[in-house]
Amino acid sequence: MTATTETTVTDxxxxxxxxxxxxxxxxxxPGLLDGAWWPRSRDLLRELPALTARLDVCWGRITRVTVNPTHWPVIPRKVPVAGHTVGVGWFREEQDxxxxxxxxxxxxxxRWDLLVIxxxxxxxxxxxxxxxxxxxGSLLTATRLMDDEVKIRDAAEERGRTSEWDAEGGAAPPRRLSIGLPASARETLGR
Structure with a gap:
């Protein structure tokens, strides 16, 4: 049996x-959101220091952060940030x-609320x-913005599939008009 250990070195x-x-x-x-944050991973311990360091400058020292655990696999209780520690909490039902x-x-x-992309x-x-x-002043919630983006993405993908279908010759053949033809000729065209 072999075991693998991972040593993390912080520089x-x-x-x-x-x-x-x-x-x-x-x-x-004021609106329902104060902006958006697009982290590079789902690792709060790694992502929060850069976010809070940047916001400390414009908003004052960030002391606490709350998330919904739905999209975060691990939620640390505290995150060290340059010169201080940020407490992290979570709310499953109460928070978007x-x-x-x-x-x-x-x-x-x-207090500030950010959409997490x-x-x-x-x-x-x-x-x-x-x-x-x-x-x-927007009154759109974080979940509403994400739902709207899914609809935009799905519509764009559908347009792409349709134009690919048309480009590959997948368009339906034009209908033939049978106006003024005898019944026997119309039956032949219908086959």
Whole structure:
């Protein structure tokens, strides 16, 4: 029997890639979402430091984050971020599965809600979602935006299949008109 062990070495000189983020303008009217976040993986321990480090600058120190565990395989209780620790919690029933809530005790506003775009999303879909989630004053929920994007993607795929079918000669043959022909000729054409 063989066992494999994995040793994780952390090099503090290597910083994670910047967070892919789209935010509503600071002076915008409030909506249901404050923007969108497109993480590179479903690993909160790896993804949250870059996100909170970026948001600490514009929103004040992020102290707590909540997620719905539907899309996160492991939820750490705490995540170390440059200079402090962020507490992580989860709510299965009370929180939209496509939303991340960020809390700050040092900021005037104190709470922000972000759409979480799945890491495997294509760049085109992610761009549409990031733009839609950052619309000031929008009343669309995170799940509604994701459902709408699925409909857009499905419609585009259907259009692609139809044009491929047509390009390969799959179009139906034109109908023959039988107006003014004797009944025997119409029967022959119908076969």
């Amino acid at each position: 503090e000189r290597v910083s994670p890639p910047p967070a892919r983020l789209s935010l509503t303008p600071a002076d915008a009217p 599965p496509h939303k991340l809530i960020l809390l700050s005790y040092t900021a005037e506003r104190g 799945p890491p495997e999303t294509t760049a085109a879909s992610a761009a549409r979602l990031m733009s839609a989630a950052a619309v000031p």
